[in-house]
Structures are given as C-alpha cells and as structure tokens.
Amino acid sequence: MTITDAPSADELRHHMADRLVREGCIRSKPWRAAFLAVPRHEFVPAFFVRSQGRLHEYSQGDPAWLAAAYQDISLLTQFDQDGTATSSSTQPSLMAQMLEALDVRDGDTVLEIGAGTGYNAALLSHRLGSDHVVTVDVDPELVAAAQARLRQVGYAPTLVAGDGMAGYPERAPYDRLLATCGVGRVPDAWREQLRPGGVIVVNIGCGIARLSITADRSATGRFLPGLATFMTARPTPDTVRGTAGSLVQPLLTWTGQTRVITIPAGLDTPGPQFLASMLHPTISDFALADDDGQQIRCLFDPVTESWARITMTGVTSARLDHGGPRDLWAEREPLLAHWRDAGRPGHERYGLTVGPDGGHSLWLDEPDGVSWQLPE
Structure with missing residues (x-):
C-alpha cells in the first residue's frame, strides 16, 4: 500500500505487517491479523532508539514518534542507574519469527517470560485469547504499566510480578513457553511446567532455540536462522551487572x-x-x-x-x-x-538438548551425532 506524507497509526501498522509478510517473518494469517490489530505505539509512549552509537529519544507528541514506533527496530524503554537498558520492545521481525516458531494452536496456553512493555502479550492475547496467556516479569513497575496499557487496548492476560526463572506453577501445565529475555541455560522449572509435546522458544546466548518437551521432561531442538541477543533475565529488579x-x-x-x-x-x-x-x-x-x-x-x-x-x-x-x-x-x-x-557450519546446523537432570548438550546436525556437554 502507499504511505501518505503523514500516515496514520493504522496505515503504519498495515505497512509493518505487510513488510513482515514479504520478508517471511510472518507466515500465517492469524499472526498477520494480530500484528494488524495490536497498536504497538500504545505500549511505547516514550522510548529511545540506538543509532550510529547514539541514543535518540522519542516521546508521544513528537512529530517522528508515531512513525518510529512502527520501525522494525528495538525500542529501548527503561535504563538502570548506569545507563544500561533493562527493558525494550523487541524488533517486530524477531518477535514475529519467535511467535511463528511457537506453532500455537487454538486453545493453547502460553507462559511468556518477560512482560516488558506488554506488546508481545497483546499479540499472544489477540491470537489465543487473554485467558490463555500468562506473562511474568521481575519488575513490578513494568508489570503495572504493561497491565494498564493492555487493558487500555482491550486485553487482559494474567500478569505476574516475580522471578521468571521460576515460571508460574499456579497455572501450569502450559502448552508453550516464550522467553523474551536472554538466558544462559534453560531453567528446570520451565521444562517441568510444560506438557509433553510442549514447545519452548528462548534466546540462549546469541541464538534462538526452539525446543520440544518429551515424556521424560527433556527438551531438544534446533536453533532458528538469525542471531539475536535479548536483555539478560534478572533475578531481582535491581540486579547490578558489571559493565x-x-x-x-x-x-x-x-x-x-x-x-x-x-x-x-x-x-x-x-x-x-x-x-x-x-x-x-x-x-x-x-x-x-x-x-x-x-x-x-x-x-x-x-x-x-x-x-x-x-x-x-x-x-x-x-x-x-x-x-x-x-x-x-x-x-x-x-x-x-x-x-x-567441520567447514565452518552455520549456527542453524546446531541444536540443543536439555536432559531430565538439567544438563545441556550442544550438538551438530543430529542429537545423537557430535555433541559437547556445556558447563552449568
């Protein structure tokens, strides 16, 4: 579609969704419908964009704010006292790829780790219904803000302030788990709170893994194309990291x-x-x-x-x-x-298995092929 000189939020949203479809990030009609329906700008009234080594600030009312909210970039929305970003709205193309990788079906329940702005929870709620979505974030202020914005646009998933590494056993078992924060290892609680056949999509290191749960609560699967690094999961809201x-x-x-x-x-x-x-x-x-x-x-x-x-x-x-x-x-x-x-294989040829005891092994091409036990 043609974008006017001063496009509306609806036009910008259609443009973004169409671009994600063309690029292969959105592959199904339900997720296209979700990206068309959920107004990203409502979840980011103020944010920063990192470009050419500098931070550029946007806020509601600025002439460029609305268009920036629909760019295919990460929008930084919170920083700690050292200036390190601690929350963001993830790049939409990456969100779409991870949501498609979840392979949800009608009636599935999803546990999201990392509520952030609430935008991703809104997409999940549009696709599955608010009753089927639980999202956990360590920061109570983020949870409160996300909940208010979700309600404002008509969604009411369960939001929980707590340690996402512990999951949320009160609503288990889940069919799917999506982590929008980075982890070094998959916590035992996540595997234990998913049904056999369930799927975890998670950022580990700089890869995105799609892991399926087996009857013995193992998890195994490959890494998706493309590398990405999310903000690291924090055990407490005020966790301090060395820079x-x-x-x-x-x-x-x-x-x-x-x-x-x-x-x-x-x-x-x-x-x-x-x-x-x-x-x-x-x-x-x-x-x-x-x-x-x-x-x-x-x-x-x-x-x-x-x-x-x-x-x-x-x-x-x-x-x-x-x-x-x-x-x-x-x-x-x-x-x-x-x-x-081995000829410098691409990362998508690697996979990960998390055993019933929580041990992680990285493998090349096949789970029973060449593998390396990863340190805890």
Whole structure:
C-alpha cells in the first residue's frame, strides 16, 4: 500500500505487517491479523532508539514518534542507574519469527517470560485469547504499566510480578513457553511446567532455540536462522551487572601466565560468537585496541574472577595472558577448532538438548551425532 506524507497509526501498522509478510517473518494469517490489530505505539509512549552509537529519544507528541514506533527496530524503554537498558520492545521481525516458531494452536496456553512493555502479550492475547496467556516479569513497575496499557487496548492476560526463572506453577501445565529475555541455560522449572509435546522458544546466548518437551521432561531442538541477543533475565529488579567499561583498565594491566596460541577463526565472526555464547554465557567478552593499535580480546568470569587477554600478533597467532582458577581459552578453543575443521557450519546446523537432570548438550546436525556437554 502507499504511505501518505503523514500516515496514520493504522496505515503504519498495515505497512509493518505487510513488510513482515514479504520478508517471511510472518507466515500465517492469524499472526498477520494480530500484528494488524495490536497498536504497538500504545505500549511505547516514550522510548529511545540506538543509532550510529547514539541514543535518540522519542516521546508521544513528537512529530517522528508515531512513525518510529512502527520501525522494525528495538525500542529501548527503561535504563538502570548506569545507563544500561533493562527493558525494550523487541524488533517486530524477531518477535514475529519467535511467535511463528511457537506453532500455537487454538486453545493453547502460553507462559511468556518477560512482560516488558506488554506488546508481545497483546499479540499472544489477540491470537489465543487473554485467558490463555500468562506473562511474568521481575519488575513490578513494568508489570503495572504493561497491565494498564493492555487493558487500555482491550486485553487482559494474567500478569505476574516475580522471578521468571521460576515460571508460574499456579497455572501450569502450559502448552508453550516464550522467553523474551536472554538466558544462559534453560531453567528446570520451565521444562517441568510444560506438557509433553510442549514447545519452548528462548534466546540462549546469541541464538534462538526452539525446543520440544518429551515424556521424560527433556527438551531438544534446533536453533532458528538469525542471531539475536535479548536483555539478560534478572533475578531481582535491581540486579547490578558489571559493565565492560569497568573491566577495561584491569584487563589491560593484570599479569599472569603467558603462552603463544593459534586462533582457529576470527573471534568476532558469527560462528565463533555463537559458540562462545553457548559455552560461556556468563563470561564478559569484548574486544578493544591498545595504544599501538593491536587488537586485544578480553574474557572475564565474574564468579571465579578468572580472566584472559588475547593479543593478536599475526593473522592467526596471538599471545595469551591469563589468570584465575579457570583457563577460559583452553575451555573455548576445542569447540572453535572443531567448528573450523567441520567447514565452518552455520549456527542453524546446531541444536540443543536439555536432559531430565538439567544438563545441556550442544550438538551438530543430529542429537545423537557430535555433541559437547556445556558447563552449568
């Protein structure tokens, strides 16, 4: 359809839904109907957009606010005292892909982890009916705001302020679980609160996994195309996380053991990034350059205070300085080397199995093929 110079919210919503259909993110009529019906702008009266390293602020009444609300981008809606974003409205194309991956049927009940603005809960409520949707968020203020906006546009799912990692057993068992926050490992409670045959769609590391629940409460499945990183799930509303900025100076000056290593592949390329996020979901991992322009990779484990500093000395050669009880590079290198030797497979060829005991294993191509037990 043609967009006028000053498009209405309805026109913008139709334009967004049509684009998501063309791009293959929306594949079914019910989800197209949901995106057409639910007004995203009602859930984001004020937000920030990160562009070219800067934050741009939009609020209701600004000339560009309405159009920005319907862009296919994440809208940042809350920050902590350090300026780290703690809530957002997810990029619509990613939301659509995850909702389609849920493969819901009429009558299914869905547990959503991470209420955020409430927009995703509204989409679920439109598709399944409010009585079939439960959404949990750790922040009571976010829950209250989301509930008010949901009611304003005609939806009334069950909203709960609490630790999403514990699920919500009061309404279990569920048919589907959708996590709109990032986790390092799938909590036992999620598997236990789903029916056999149920589906979990969740951001783990920088991958999106679609896992099916078996009779013994195992969960197994593949990763969806495309990489993404959601805001990490918080156990409490005021959880404080260390930032990379606070680690730069220490990691440049700490001394420890040193050895020469060979880098199997560029650490900033998608394959190694994906595998590193699977193996080390809680490790701070960032790159910087020293005063001489040398590229340095820094790893830090906040639990054991183990660290590694990788300084490139050639195309594949590097100097490794490290300290603490864990040798982080020695843990990571075999997985990266296998990826290189296997022909650099795309992340969508990998899958994940969570056993009845909660152990996580990453596998390539088939669950009974080559696999790696992931640390807890």
